[in-house]
Amino acid sequence: MPTPDAILIGYTLLIVTVSFVNLIPLDYWWIRIWDFPHLQLTVLAALGLVAWGWFGNQYFNDWLVMVPIGLLATLCYQAWLIYPFTPIHKRQVIRRTNPGPSDxxxxxxxxxxxxxxxxxxxxxxxxxxxxxxxxxxxxxxxxxxxxxxxxxxxxxxxxxxxxxxxxxxxxxxxxxxxxxxxxxxxxxxxxxxxxxxxxxxxxxxxxxxxxxxxxxxxxxxxxxxxxxxxxxxxxxxxxxxxxxxxxxxxxxxxxxxxxxxxxxxxxxxxxxxxxxxxxxxxxxxxxxxxxxxxxxxxxxxxxxxxxxxxxxxxxxxxxxxxxxxxxxxxxxxxxxxxxxxxxxxxxxxxxxxxxxx
Missing domain, CATH: 3.60.10.10 (Endonuclease/exonuclease/phosphatase)
Incomplete structure (x- = not known):
């Protein structure tokens, strides 16, 4: 396996693991701490996809097919978590647009x-x-x-x-x-x-x-x-x-x-x-x-x-x-x-x- 392919597979395994490890229902700090950096993991997953497109084997040979699948799954999961905190989501608390004398x-x-x-x-x-x-x-x-x-x-x-x-x-x-x-x-x-x-x-x-x-x-x-x-x-x-x-x-x-x-x-x-x-x-x-x-x-x-x-x-x-x-x-x-x-x-x-x- 070429070295760039091996690096991409290892990188993907790491990003996917730390992105989804928080789903394990255990309360140990080394699991719960991965609740925090989902924005950062989103960026890292996107960078991995760019690297795959630039260096990876475009014919999906062998294990390299797992790189785009794993990174895309990670990006979808991160987007699901972060989407509510974007302007395209419905607001939970309404803005006060018609203030009255009692406000x-x-x-x-x-x-x-x-x-x-x-x-x-x-x-x-x-x-x-x-x-x-x-x-x-x-x-x-x-x-x-x-x-x-x-x-x-x-x-x-x-x-x-x-x-x-x-x-x-x-x-x-x-x-x-x-x-x-x-x-x-x-x-x-x-x-x-x-x-x-x-x-x-x-x-x-x-x-x-x-x-x-x-x-x-x-x-x-x-x-x-x-x-x-x-x-x-x-x-x-x-x-x-x-x-x-x-x-x-x-x-x-x-x-x-x-x-x-x-x-x-x-x-x-x-x-x-x-x-x-x-x-x-x-x-x-x-x-x-x-x-x-x-x-x-x-x-x-x-x-x-x-x-x-x-x-x-x-x-x-x-x-x-x-x-x-x-x-x-x-x-x-x-x-x-x-x-x-x-x-x-x-x-x-x-x-x-x-x-x-």
Whole structure:
């Protein structure tokens, strides 16, 4: 076999294997980590097809026939995963195109930022708050130094949940909206906090907010994804029970197209504002070729979208996210089909929680 043919076959086997290995229903990090780079694998598969057309045996002799078949199958699979986050897909969250006089009192502006605990660009974060003037700002990976550096914004945000930690899972939440109820939770792991808050919009409408930052599966963090997946399941099941508006936001340490995140949507019934708009890749801020969407905002069907942006880098490995949402009363909004559990989703969710606990 000529050397170029052997290289193409080996390359194809590698790309196909790492593209589909995430379909194995095991939670080990070395499997789940391949949920992330599907954009990059799409490019690599396309490059492989170009190389086959340039160097390969055009007569499909011997094993070389597997090169275009395998790479085309990979591209189809990647396209199926990524297609919902392109402008040609129907949008899940409708844009607010006919604002009314009540919109101002029914709108919430939310800023989410994983600041990277060792980052010292404190001024950039404060500038973002000054520029975008969010009603609610949540900062993740915050320690005591970050809390001290953000004291200057506290006067504008009288409602706060401040839980700095030195383990990269600290959380600081600042709000202009009154908190009618709030809880600092440790749903699965004792050192991984999350928050549940019932905000009140100026109109008096309550909004149930869940802020999360579960631990990712990785060789430096956790050997499996079960704890992350279980935390998302617990939040999703609780969110679905709410009859009032819901927002779930944070660094989920998972990508938008993964089985876990799609399961979360079906369990929670929440909508993804990125669907039909774009990926809004937030990680890794310093390496453009290695980016994927890790920071998320999911909303109930009560909301329509005013704005969604990936904000400039603040010195972190994550870009911040900003979203502006308007609550629309039932009588004024069209009927929207919520995601629903499929097949054995509920059994899988329960098994995940039981295994994690």
């Amino acid at each position: 101002r009192d029914n709108t919430v502006r939310l800023l989410i930022s994983n600041v990277f605990m060792d980052n010292t660009e404190f001024g950039k974060v404060r500038e973002l708050v000054d520029q975008y003037k969010p009603d609610v700002a949540m900062f993740l990976e915050t320690n005591q130094r970050w809390q001290d550096e953000l004291k200057s914004i506290e006067a504008d945000y009288p409602y706060q949940i401040l839980h700095p930690l030195e383990n990269t899972y600290g959380l600081l939440l600042y709000s202009k909206l009154p908190m009618k109820h709030h809880e600092l939770r440790h749903l699965i792991q004792d050192d991984i906090p999350s928050v549940y808050v019932q905000f009140e919009l100026p109109s008096g409408i309550p909004v149930h907010f869940y802020g999360v930052h579960p631990m990712p599966p990785s060789p430096t963090e956790h050997y499996r994804s079960t704890e992350r997946d279980a935390e998302l399941v617990l939040v999703g099941r609780e969110a679905r029970k709410q009859s009032e508006p819901v927002i779930v936001a944070g660094d989920l340490n998972d990508v938008a197209w993964s089985h876990t995140t799609r399961l979360f949507q079906r369990i929670s019934g929440l909508l993804d504002p990125r669907i039909g708009r774009g990926l809004f890749n937030t990680f890794h801020a310093s390496y453009p070729p290695l980016r994927w969407p890790l920071d998320h905002v999911f909303v109930s069907c009560h909301f329509q979208l005013q704005d969604i942006e990936r904000l400039p880098n603040v010195g972190s490995d994550h870009f911040p996210m900003f979203i502006e949402l308007t609550y629309v009363p039932d009588a004024e909004r069209p009927v929207i089909e919520k995601p629903q559990p499929e097949g054995n989703d509920l059994d899988e969710a329960q098994e995940t929680v039981e295994e994690a606990k």
